[in-house]
Amino acid sequence: MIKRSDDHRDAGPPPERMPRWVKIMLVVVGILALAVVAHQFIGGGQHGPNRHVPAGGLGDVPRLEWRG
Amino acid sequence: MKLPPAGRRAALTTHVLSSLGWFGAVIVFLVFAIAGMRGRDQSTIRAAYVAMDLSMRYAIVPLAFAALITGLVSSLGTAWGLFRHYWVLVKFLLIVVATVVLLLQLTPIGYLADVAVGTGIAPGQLTEARLSLVVHASGGLVVLLVATVLAVYKPRGMTAHGRRHTKAAATQRAAAGQT
Numbered sequence: 001m002i003k004r005s006d007d008h009r010d011a012g013p014p015p016e017r018m019p020r021w022v023k024i025m026l027v028v029v030g031i032l033a034l035a036v037v038a039h040q041f042i043g044g045g046q047h048g049p050n051r052h053v054p055a056g057g058l059g060d061v062p063r064l065e066w067r068g
Numbered sequence: 069m070k071l072p073p074a075g076r077r078a079a080l081t082t083h084v085l086s087s088l089g090w091f092g093a094v095i096v097f098l099v100f101a102i103a104g105m106r107g108r109d110q111s112t113i114r115a116a117y118v119a120m121d122l123s124m125r126y127a128i129v130p131l132a133f134a135a136l137i138t139g140l141v142s143s144l145g146t147a148w149g150l151f152r153h154y155w156v157l158v159k160f161l162l163i164v165v166a167t168v169v170l171l172l173q174l175t176p177i178g179y180l181a182d183v184a185v186g187t188g189i190a191p192g193q194l195t196e197a198r199l200s201l202v203v204h205a206s207g208g209l210v211v212l213l214v215a216t217v218l219a220v221y222k223p224r225g226m227t228a229h230g231r232r233h234t235k236a237a238a239t240q241r242a243a244a245g246q247t
Contacts, residue, residue: 019225022154 071145079141086134087219091212093127098205104180105198108191114184120201121181124174132167139163152230159218166211173204 071079097120104116139160143150151157176197183189189198226234 019154019223021223022158022225025158 069145070147071141076142076146079138079145083135083138083142086131086138087212087216090128090131090135091209091216093123093131094205094208094212097123097128098202098209101198101201101205104184104189105202110188113189117177117181117184117189121177124170124177129170129174132163132170136163136167149230149233151227152233153222154225154227155218155221155223157227159215162211162215162218166208166215169204169208173201177201 100116100120100123104113104120107113107116140150142148143156143160148156150160180189180194180197180201183194
């Protein structure tokens, strides 16, 4: 009786690759990151939440009382 | 550590409530942001930015933290785990990024509310800052929508850590069955 070689079965199933939807999401996140970097260069300034707030603070503008 | 069934259901219920509450609150925030951007009369603009500041501090940020914490409890306390399935890991990262961006927006929103109450905001004034809130709120909605879709559809795909864990658990079960 001829014994077939089943060595490839001993190694178990091939390792599962990263799903396509994860790769697509990584590409989208990469494009968004590039867009933010491009916006920094084109806009000529940093992209940050405090870019709209004056460096010297609020000056004479009264603060809302619930924030103290 | 695995949660008992009652704990799992409580964590999941709180997670669903806080996540959907967060989504709904951001929709309302976006409405205020557009009203503040397009409003022509001072009382509308003032009301919009004050409402945005209040809703951000007392609704959106607490809901975001509630969603993050209950999501962590639900994943770590069940067989799903946090790092075993791509959809859980990706959803967690999306929520972390959304929460960080949210916290970074507190200062400009507070600033706009202060200016609106103090000197008032003329229609053409602080346009970039006001537009930024509309853009960030819209982006936040997209991120929350993607996170919700991931939670509902649970797309297949195990991480390398998840595969190792599953294999180890199967080996352990087989060994226990032989004894």
